[in-house]
Amino acid sequence: MKGEVFNLLxxxxxxxxGPELCEQIHAKAAPELEYKGPHIGPGxxxxxxxxxxxxxxxxxxxxxxxxxxxxxxKYCFPKLAARxxxxxxxxxxxxxxxxxxxxxxxxxxxxxxxxxRPPNFxxxxxxEDSLTxxxxxxxxxxxxxxxxxxxxxxxxxxxxxxxKELLAYQGRKCCIFTLTFGRP
Amino acid sequence: MSxxxxxxxxxxERLSRELARExxxxxxxxEMVESKTRELYEEKQLLSSTHESLQRVIETLPSAVxxxxxxxxxxxxxxxxxxxxxxxxxxxxxxxxLGTLKREWFASERYGSDSAIAKEAEAEVxxxxxxxxxxxxxxxxxxxxxxxxxxxxxxxxxxTDLSARKGLERDLLQAQKLxxxxxxxxxxxxELNTPAQYVRDNMLFLGDAFGGFEKIIRALQxxxxxxxxxxxxxxxxRHIEEVEKVIDFDYLLExxxxxxxxxxxxxxxxxxxVKSMKVFAHPGAPKKSHADLNNLIDSTVTxxxxxxxxxxxxxxxxxxxxxxxxxxxxxxxxxxxxxxxxAAHSIEDRVKRGEYEKGKITISTHLAGRDIEILVADNGCGxxxxxxxxxxxxxxxxxxxxxxxxxxxxxxxSCVVDKHGGKISFDSQTGVGTTFKVTLPTGx
Numbered sequence: 001m002k003g004e005v006f007n008l009l010x011x012x013x014x015x016x017x018g019p020e021l022c023e024q025i026h027a028k029a030a031p032e033l034e035y036k037g038p039h040i041g042p043g044x045x046x047x048x049x050x051x052x053x054x055x056x057x058x059x060x061x062x063x064x065x066x067x068x069x070x071x072x073x074k075y076c077f078p079k080l081a082a083r084x085x086x087x088x089x090x091x092x093x094x095x096x097x098x099x100x101x102x103x104x105x106x107x108x109x110x111x112x113x114x115x116x117r118p119p120n121f122x123x124x125x126x127x128e129d130s131l132t133x134x135x136x137x138x139x140x141x142x143x144x145x146x147x148x149x150x151x152x153x154x155x156x157x158x159x160x161x162x163x164k165e166l167l168a169y170q171g172r173k174c175c176i177f178t179l180t181f182g183r184p
Numbered sequence: 185m186s187x188x189x190x191x192x193x194x195x196x197e198r199l200s201r202e203l204a205r206e207x208x209x210x211x212x213x214x215e216m217v218e219s220k221t222r223e224l225y226e227e228k229q230l231l232s233s234t235h236e237s238l239q240r241v242i243e244t245l246p247s248a249v250x251x252x253x254x255x256x257x258x259x260x261x262x263x264x265x266x267x268x269x270x271x272x273x274x275x276x277x278x279x280x281x282l283g284t285l286k287r288e289w290f291a292s293e294r295y296g297s298d299s300a301i302a303k304e305a306e307a308e309v310x311x312x313x314x315x316x317x318x319x320x321x322x323x324x325x326x327x328x329x330x331x332x333x334x335x336x337x338x339x340x341x342x343x344t345d346l347s348a349r350k351g352l353e354r355d356l357l358q359a360q361k362l363x364x365x366x367x368x369x370x371x372x373x374x375e376l377n378t379p380a381q382y383v384r385d386n387m388l389f390l391g392d393a394f395g396g397f398e399k400i401i402r403a404l405q406x407x408x409x410x411x412x413x414x415x416x417x418x419x420x421x422r423h424i425e426e427v428e429k430v431i432d433f434d435y436l437l438e439x440x441x442x443x444x445x446x447x448x449x450x451x452x453x454x455x456x457x458v459k460s461m462k463v464f465a466h467p468g469a470p471k472k473s474h475a476d477l478n479n480l481i482d483s484t485v486t487x488x489x490x491x492x493x494x495x496x497x498x499x500x501x502x503x504x505x506x507x508x509x510x511x512x513x514x515x516x517x518x519x520x521x522x523x524x525x526x527a528a529h530s531i532e533d534r535v536k537r538g539e540y541e542k543g544k545i546t547i548s549t550h551l552a553g554r555d556i557e558i559l560v561a562d563n564g565c566g567x568x569x570x571x572x573x574x575x576x577x578x579x580x581x582x583x584x585x586x587x588x589x590x591x592x593x594x595x596x597x598s599c600v601v602d603k604h605g606g607k608i609s610f611d612s613q614t615g616v617g618t619t620f621k622v623t624l625p626t627g628x
Contacts (some may be wrong), residue, residue: 023198038205040212 073147371490
């Protein structure tokens with residue numbers, strides 16, 4: 001996983017749990033971490049290090065792993081959108097943006113971040129105000145993706161209803177998201 | 185404004201840890217920047233080496249290569265292009281291909297518009313070399329360049345000098361004609377032998393007849409002497425009458441003129457065959473020249489006589505006063521020969537099956553608007569429907585080993601369509617016969 005995500009998680013913890021608790025979480029996770037040093041954005045680190053920190057976060061905050069991932073996803077979207085810069089102006093609503101995630105956004109991510117392995121999205125069905133897409137990633141962070149969808153809707157000033165269904169696809173766990181968009 | 189939380193002092197220990205962590209981050213980032221800079225340098229070197237290698241590959245190509253960007257501005261050119269076009273690369277680079285290459289090269293029916301210059305194309309063009317002044321045949325191949333993401337990046341134009349190939353093609357054509365002559369040689373020898381035989385027989389007869397006439401002349405000289413010397417005229421006349429009987433004078437008077445006529449006919453026949461062979465075997469000019477199609481057909485029928493005379497009658501219905509056309513006469517003769525021999529072979533199969541004793545080949549020419557149509561019709565086996573579409577394909581033949589190479593009709597197609605801008609088609613019905621139609625533009 002890219003260092004960028006580790007750093008966002010650290011930022012999120014500092015902002016929401018305070019620096020002391022963040023220190024404690026890292027201190028508790030440290031013995032199990034593969035990489036002991038500070039993470040840097042362009043670096044690539046073991047996925048299990050991220051899950052170790054997430055596990056300690058869940059334990060420290062007393063919330064479920066899914067709730068933690070969802071909240072983190074919501075938090076991350078505006079930060080990641082800011083990294084995308086002026087190009088975000090090309091998209092005017094959540095649906096429009098989500099439809100280019102696979103073929104534009106993730107392609108750009110791979111170009112800029114060596115070793116990045118973003119999830120795959122397959123578009124199943126769409127209407128003017130809904131979108132059905134399959135999330136497919138070996139990391140199985142569908143709650144994080146769900147949080148990103150909420151963050152995306154908030155970014156465009158819209159509401160979103162997310163329904164998800166977990167399924168096994170070619171030996172992997174996938175998630176079908178059915179998203180319904182509401183514009184204020 | 186400060187909040188109570190801001191005023192809580194941060195423990196020094198934590199600040200030290202954070203500072204150490206941030207210092208480590210900076211060090212790692214510096215290391216990464218250094219590593220990425222090195223990678224960038226190595227990639228640049230590799231790119232440069234790949235570019236050089238590609239340039240060397242382009243340089244070694246025997247064809248002229250011109251590469252443009254998406255705006256059709258020339259970005260790359262190899263030294264072969266300099267040789268072919270006789271112009272320094274610097275005069276090409278940075279200029280639009282549209283202003284550099286002749287537009288008329290793309291103005292043929294196939295590449296009719298200016299925009300077509302940016303499309304994939306194959307064409308044969310002629311280039312006047314500015315230094316030698318020679319007309320150079322070039323094969324032009326145009327290909328668009330796309331990036332890995334299928335974005336249009338430019339064009340690649342490749343010009344290949346066809347001079348040597350054209351020379352080889354001429355040699356090959358001549359070899360094919362000589363091969364035809366060789367194949368027809370036995371028949372032609374036979375055709376020459378027949379008139380030569382009766383010329384010889386008639387000359388022997390005329391030699392004998394001359395002996396008889398000499399005796400008559402001697403007898404007449406005896407009569408003349410008898411008259412001059414008041415001798416025995418009656419005896420002299422009796423002698424003449426005896427000689428007349430011996431040499432069968434009346435017969436000679438009747439037959440000698442006929443023998444002379446036959447001899448002249450025979451000599452003319454020989455002369456006609458020889459002339460036809462000369463017309464057929466002539467290497468032909470590499471450029472088109474005016475030719476009389478009827479004359480070409482007559483000559484071809486004459487030299488191929490032995491190929492068809494045992495199985496077919498040939499009837500020619502050649503429209504008089506056809507205009508001459510600009511053509512490659514030698515190559516068209518070969519086309520007519522191929523069609524006549526195919527017709528004879530097709531008829532021969534029916535003769536062998538005992539369907540008739542002799543078939544018929546009808547060759548006709550006529551003016552059809554601005555074209556001349558040549559029809560070669562036979563009442564042979566016909567072409568089965570399932571192979572009609574393959575007939576003009578190279579190396580396709582239904583004939584047995586040693587009888588056909590499958591190149592005859594393919595040659596006809598290439599000659600008529602590609603070299604003369606004409607058409608060739610056929611209409612055939614199994615068991616009824618086949619008619620080939622060759623249409624050639626008169627250019628008038």
